[in-house]
Amino acid sequence: MEDIARGVRSFTIGTAISRVLGLVREMVFALLFGSSRSTDAFNAAFRIPNLLRDLFAETSLSAAFVPVLTEEKAKSKSEENLLASNIFTTLLLVVGAVTILGLIFCRPLASLVAMGFNQIPGKLSLTANLTFITFPFLLFVSLAAWAMSYHNTEGSFFVPSVAPAFFNVFSIAVPLAMFGWYTARGGDPIFGAAIGVTIGGLMQFLIQVPGVFRLGFRYRFYLNWHDPQFRKVMALFVPVAIGLAGSRFNVFVNTILVSYQAERSMTWLNYAYRIMHLPLGLFGIAVGAVALPRFSRLVLENKREEVQLAFKDSLKMVFFLTVPSSILIAFFSYPLTSLIYQHGRFGPADTLAVSQALILYTLGIPFISALRNVASVFYAHQDSKAPMYASFISIGVNLALNLALMKPVGFLAFPLSASLASIVNIAVLIRWLPGKIGNLELR
Numbered sequence: 001m002e003d004i005a006r007g008v009r010s011f012t013i014g015t016a017i018s019r020v021l022g023l024v025r026e027m028v029f030a031l032l033f034g035s036s037r038s039t040d041a042f043n044a045a046f047r048i049p050n051l052l053r054d055l056f057a058e059t060s061l062s063a064a065f066v067p068v069l070t071e072e073k074a075k076s077k078s079e080e081n082l083l084a085s086n087i088f089t090t091l092l093l094v095v096g097a098v099t100i101l102g103l104i105f106c107r108p109l110a111s112l113v114a115m116g117f118n119q120i121p122g123k124l125s126l127t128a129n130l131t132f133i134t135f136p137f138l139l140f141v142s143l144a145a146w147a148m149s150y151h152n153t154e155g156s157f158f159v160p161s162v163a164p165a166f167f168n169v170f171s172i173a174v175p176l177a178m179f180g181w182y183t184a185r186g187g188d189p190i191f192g193a194a195i196g197v198t199i200g201g202l203m204q205f206l207i208q209v210p211g212v213f214r215l216g217f218r219y220r221f222y223l224n225w226h227d228p229q230f231r232k233v234m235a236l237f238v239p240v241a242i243g244l245a246g247s248r249f250n251v252f253v254n255t256i257l258v259s260y261q262a263e264r265s266m267t268w269l270n271y272a273y274r275i276m277h278l279p280l281g282l283f284g285i286a287v288g289a290v291a292l293p294r295f296s297r298l299v300l301e302n303k304r305e306e307v308q309l310a311f312k313d314s315l316k317m318v319f320f321l322t323v324p325s326s327i328l329i330a331f332f333s334y335p336l337t338s339l340i341y342q343h344g345r346f347g348p349a350d351t352l353a354v355s356q357a358l359i360l361y362t363l364g365i366p367f368i369s370a371l372r373n374v375a376s377v378f379y380a381h382q383d384s385k386a387p388m389y390a391s392f393i394s395i396g397v398n399l400a401l402n403l404a405l406m407k408p409v410g411f412l413a414f415p416l417s418a419s420l421a422s423i424v425n426i427a428v429l430i431r432w433l434p435g436k437i438g439n440l441e442l443r
Helices: 002-033 037-056 059-075 077-104 106-113 115-119 123-134 137-153 158-184 190-206 209-214 228-259 265-300 304-331 333-341 348-362 365-380 385-432
Strands: none
Touching (some): 002 265, 002 333, 037 059, 037 077, 037 106, 037 115, 037 137, 037 190, 037 265, 077 106, 077 137, 106 115, 106 123, 115 228, 137 190, 137 209, 228 385, 265 304, 265 333, 265 365, 265 385, 304 333, 304 365, 333 348, 348 385, 365 385
């Protein structure tokens, strides 16, 4: 428990810095751009590399990479570095190729993701141009996720948790610096925001590189897809990626559905989602990121009772931190939204819409936070299929609820459905968990 608590403290401090800067970024974004045709286009464009990010980076990569890298670390540093080099080279080549394809086909992608924008002259074209600028973010953030996984395997949590702060710094500084330049020339300053997130993604990776080498990593060009350990990573990665692909397909369908909602709906949901991610990142993601290496070591040492104890302690920690914060955010949703966003071109009507969506998002915060922790137990046992199946069930629930609720409640159907689907997801995984760590008595 102390190992997890210590790691969570370190991760939370770094994440707190990143999240505060993230809120500043959102405040600057709202001040400069408000909610408009341009912000809808930017949110849709940036969603495209972000959808793929979930497949290649962070959850999928860490779930597959950390348990196997932990095994290699137990053998020798050279074996650990060989696997890390193999994964890095693969990411560079595969995600690099996907990025090039994304740049070539940015217009069809924009048409596919936000086809409802075609009803408004110029909106779809703007989305395509912004997609071209933001797509390289995918490669940079995938490499950043590789670096984060290496850090976490070595017990280093602060640097990867604070790395997104550098993304936020450049996401703030670049649009501020370029706003006047674009405005003076009659251009759309939203392009500054697109450039900012791409540069920010690069910095999120680069800031972790010195620490990776300090922890003992030595890169060598190595590409061997027949390597047994690489194949083990892929065996774990593919089910996670398939599950996330289903989830991302759900987001993709939701994006299409939202594009047919009232103007600015996509922007309102995005602003609410950003606030919701503050407690999610500070507590849920922090505990999950720290727990996975810990669970992996205990499973490797065949300490089943200690895995169960560590899991129960971490789950209690998640709910202890997220339930009160969710209640507070829901209760103060309007003044909180007003404080963060209601400046410049962001008006009272926008505040009301965002605060309503935020209340519904907060219903799912404890369950989404706990979900990563529960899934980590399966990943530590090198079982990525169970979380995939649970994800498919929740996807079906989410889509069915969206279609059922869109007409009566409009854009608010989406945050409500997401929260309810997260409850279903974790309920299914908890039901299957005794097969890994025995019967649970959660008291």
